[in-house]
Amino acid sequence: MNFEILQRSLDKVLSEKVDALVVLWPAQGLSPLHAVAQRVSAARKHQHFEDQPGQVLVSYGCEGVHAPLLVVVHVGQGRPSDGRRAAEAAWNQIKGIKPRTLGVVVPESLQAEALQAWAMALADCSYSYTTTLSKPSARSLTRVRFFSTQPAARLKPAIAQAQALMAGIELAKEWANRPPNHATPTHLAEAARALAKGARMKCEVLGLREVSRLGMGAFMAVAQGSAQPLRFIVLRYDGAAKSKAPVVLVGKGITFDTGGISLKPGAEMDEMKFDMSGAASVLGVFRTLAELRPTINVVGLIPATENMPDGLAVKPGDVVTSMSGQTIEILNTDAEGRLILCDALTYAERFKPRAVIDIATLTGACVIALGAVRSGLFASDDTLAQALHQAGEDSGDLCWRMPLDDAYAEGLKSRFADVANIGGRAAGSVTAAKFLQRFASQYPWAHLDIAGTAWKSGAAKGATGRPVALLVHYLLGQS
Ligand code: BES
Ligand code: MN
Ligand code: ZN
DSSP: OEEEEEEOOHHHHHTOOOSEEEEEEOTTOOOTTSHHHHHHHHHHTTTOSOSSTTOEEEEESOTTOSSSEEEEEEOTTOOHHHHHHHHHHHHHHHGGGOOSEEEEEEOTTOOHHHHHHHHHHHHHHTOOOOTTOSSOOOOSOOEEEEEESSOGGGTHHHHHHHHHHHHHHHHHHHHHHSOGGGSOHHHHHHHHHHHTTSTTEEEEEEOHHHHHHHTOHHHHHHHTTOSSOOEEEEEEEEOSOTTSOOEEEEEOEEEEEOOTTSOOOSTTGGGGGGGGHHHHHHHHHHHHHHHHOOSOEEEEEEEEEEEOOOTTSOOTTOEEEOTTSOEEEOSOTTOOHHHHHHHHHHHHGGGOOSEEEEEEOOOHHHHHHHTTTSEEEEESOHHHHHHHHHHHHHHTOOEEEOOOOGGGGGGGOOSSSSEESOOOSTTHHHHHHHHHHTTOTTSOEEEEEOTTTSEEOSTTOEEOOTTHHHHHHHHHHHO
């Protein structure tokens, strides 16, 4: 989907050749002389189109309007949540006519952030997955033309940023949505290599031999039951001087989580194809960086493997040695995310990073704690936590800080190894984070548990592309 911004006078806009015309209605309203404002005030006399984000007024075949369909939508105060409501409401009215081009009237008083929020939300609700359909119905909406009465330059950066962010989010959705036989560790590595063709990008892929030489015993233990070879993906975006310490993003890349020998129940097990959503979000961030080229250095690490039961699979009770040297008693093979992440966190030390953020569909307990609204945020560093929290608020891709008191680590004690990989049912998302923290002592560290936010179950089953927007906002703030 392509966004563009053009300068047009209000009268000219109405005669634009588009399939549908949307007028974004700001909190302040439009000049009462404007034809659209007169429609709105007429509607208000009948208690239609109240003063609330998401209110819509739909008209067909308006005189003087070229587009067959005109939709006025209230965008509220321009907060991300207002933008979402407004985009959903507008799209619900428009999608039936399968528009190819959309014209959007941007009033003078609308802030660039509000426009961006609306554009991002529109891209989100008009997305649909097609890759493995035999007769993919191509996305009809290919062009969105924003019309402003002011010089286009004012809004150009916001639109360019929305476009780049949308591409990253859609790449993350694409990989998370792909069926597990179409998104193996090898496929993920190929996707990373393709991304690295862009300027300032590099990619290196390690296989079993290299990973074994590094001593990644925890990662290898998860992979040993799978017929698909593991991959450890290292992506680099070098947008700043070499001397600038990078931010490292670590994405959980379990391309399918059966639970291993601690097998999961059958119902909805297909959803565990989304267990590489953290990895997908790292790919998505790199896709956006390639387009925006900010002055910052970023490293992306993706340990990728399936978690399968097998004659050779790791067993409850097995003790393995991680890359850090710490030994781990694997009491539950379904707590595999932390096992592949811990070795990636140790590997991250070599970059002397200014911050390391891991992103993982780590625990069902986080779904219980925070649902689909906010991702769980855990951090050893207050400044980093604050910056990530704020990036969430600004982008509408929300998170919430959770505790890391040492008392939560009690349950991880083991008689047979330095640490166990589970810590009991209580506060499950926190004990998982406490496990990871043991491997992240050498740099400011944060962990995002996206188990509840990375995908939707039910009829609208699919990936959300979260938390790409949060991470991109954070990184742009650091450049
Ligand atoms: N990938 C799952 C976490 C998950 C569960 C995400 C449900 C979304 C929905 C993870 O690997 C896992 O299985 N975690 C276990 C940990 C437990 C064994 C300590 C869980 O949450 O049940
Ligand atoms: Mn699991
Ligand atoms: Zn998992």
